[in-house]
Amino acid sequence: MTNHPRAGQPAGATDLIDVAQVVVAYYTRHPDPAEPGQRVAFGTSGHRGAAADTAFNDDHIAATTQAICDYRARNGIVGPLFLGKDTHALSEPAWATAVEVFSANDVMLLTDAGGRYTPTPAVSHAILRHNAERSYGPAYGADGVVVTPSHNPPSDGGFKYNPPDGGPAGSDITSWIQDAANRYLEANLAGVRRIPLTRALSAETTSTFDFLGHYVDDLPSVIDIDAIRSAGIRIGADPLGGASVDYWAAIADRHDLNLQVVNPLVDPTWRFMTLDWDGKIRMDCSSPSAMAALIGRMRDTANFDVATGNDADADRHGIVTPDAGLMNPNHFLAVAIEYLFNNRVDWPASAGIGKTLVSSSMIDRVAASLGRPLVEVPVGFKWFVPGLLDASVGFGGEESAGASFLRRDGRTWTTDKDGIIACLLAAEILAVTGDSPSRRYQQLVERHGAPVYARVDAPATREQKTALASLSPDQVTATELAGEPITEKLTRAPGNDASIGGLKVVTESGWFAARPSGTEDVYKIYAESFHGADHLRQVQDEARAVVDSVLST
Known part of the structure; x- marks a missing residue:
């Protein structure tokens, strides 16, 4: 791929979206179901699109939300639905549409207690924690929706469903929801139940949930926070204007870590970003161009022992070290696997190592050296869900910088990607071993070769x-x-x-x-x-x- 001449440079005024224009397009453009590009289409992480392209509009979200209600009723899912959103301009209006439809369908709805933003891993964590603490069977427990297009440009919106297993919905579920949603579009939304937002928010079925508190307070069960604190590791965390912004501040405060939120700003235009490889604003924490500001700060000031970035819904991670800059995601996955399986003594002895088939073969060689089974799956984090859920997979990771792993005692943490714990793991590795993750990767190269x-x-x-x-x-x-x-x-x-x-x-x-x-x-x-x-x-x-x-x- 050829880089744009302005890749890695700060965004300018002409690169920014007109937020009002984007939101107006969400409400005023109506899709033509006969046009393939204007239908609901679930990819690997939900339905995504731009309102200006008539690909992500009020009609799409009303139809999709009603389809999810129908899916829940069809499958006897009666627990609460956890609803989160990220910081994209379209996330707030799409969240409001969803609340109106869920409430009209008498769904027990739990929204963020702070009225702010909710990372994808916090929703997965909430679903699993709720279901584990109650006697619901797997089909009857809580589920969730995250309104996010992940790292996509500011003009885009996204809407993804997590069933009671807490992970990204499989294609059997998304195909059903997609088809049902498109039938509603074809019927001009006939059959979609909806009430005004004020009534929906005051309904008895709508309540709030402390996503941040439950997630942040539970972090010591998955990360050795004491080791990070004791070693005094200096962490620079850049939320890239995304949903993790309040979480990193709370992590620093509640766990007394030497952690600075590098950029606490939230702006739906993302005017503080540097342009990605193709000249677009994109919150891709695995891209050297998108992460250029944090890389430069690490290089020029040396204020941090490790710096980290997350995309808009914090399901991806970026790791920056003083000696190597931004680590290749494949490199960090291999380091994380080698460290975790040597240091999590309470993990099941038979737990395997999950990788997508387009991830580096360095992982294969590390798995062989550890004597652990390798579980190689197609592209898409949904394939790791069963293994993370029953702890037959200790770590699941994909080449696009998404990963999750078990709690320290071998129980499930999340079944969706968690960029926050991956970033904290980088600090733990440095604290426990004395070597940066990039130096640990060089040690792997010395043993296994340089791919x-x-x-x-x-x-x-x-x-x-x-x-x-x-x-x-x-x-x-x-x-x-x-x-x-x-x-x-x-x-x-x-x-x-x-x-x-x-x-x-x-x-x-x-x-x-x-x-x-x-x-x-x-x-x-x-x-x-x-x-x-x-x-x-x-x-x-x-x-x-x-x-x-x-x-x-």
Whole structure:
């Protein structure tokens, strides 16, 4: 990918959204269900879109909320629904729409007691804690919704559903909700029940919940807070204007940590951000361009031992160290796994290590050295939910900087991504080992080799994308990749036998995975080599040739 000439530079006035215009578009534009881009479409993390594109509007959220109510009734889910929102301009109006519909359907609704913002992990934590403390079966307990498009640009909105298992809803659930919501759109919202916001907020079924207090006070059960405090680790936490802003201040105060909230500002235009690789404002804490301000502050002032960032709903993490700058997410995942499985003595002896199939093979080598089973799944955090829920997976992580792991005693913490505990883990690693996470990664390299990893895009028609998503291993006739024998040709994930929606080809020291994009006419090639950059380029070139040969038949 070619970087925009202003990537990493501060946003200017012309980069900012007009918040009033965005909110007006939410209420005044009405989708045409005959237009594919204007229908409700649940991806890996809910329905997302821009109001100006008539892709995320009041009609979408009213229809989707009613569909969730129908799903709950159909499946006997009678517990409360925990409702959170992030700091995007569209999150407040979408939250209000949801409250009006949930209340009209007599759903027991729990909203944030402070009236502020709620990170995704705090919602997952609340769901699981509620269900664990009561005698509800898995189908009857609490569930939740988070109004967030995660790290997407300021113009976007997002709406995602977490069922009673606390994690991202699986495709069987999201497909049902999506189809039901689109039927409501096609019927001009006939059948959608709704009452005015004032009545909804004062309804007997609507109440508040202290998400922040329950989450922050429970952190010592998952992170060695005492070690961080005793070592005096200096932490700089940048919420990037997102939902974790109040949480980091509370973490510093309640746990007496040497922690500074680097940027406590919330502004739906995100005028304080530096531009991402493509010149857009995007709160991607795994991007060096989006994190340029924090990286520069760490480099220039050396005020912190470790600095951290989170995206808008705090389900992703970014780790900045004095010796390496922003860590590659794959690198930190490998370090976190190696540290946790050596230091969480009360974790189940059989607990495995979860990774997505496009994450670094350094994780495979670390897992082998630990003698732990590797659970390799398709892209999407939803695949880790069952393992985190029954503690058969101790750690689940994906290459896009999302992860969660068990409590210190081996019980479930969250079943959705938790960027806050990942950031605190970086401080714990430094406190306990005396080495920064980036130095710990170099130690892994010395033991296991130095992988080079990249992702590139290649053009593909819709027909070719469909063909790629439905490949069988037999269609791949190549026997070598970049001079090495092919050892595996995968179209289903080894960890759970689920379709990967593409192809992964593996050799002893390299691999590539090709998957169609869900939003563009391209396919994505993820590749890695333990033989350096030149060998990686060879893997990438031959990956294109392998995929092209299959798509041309």
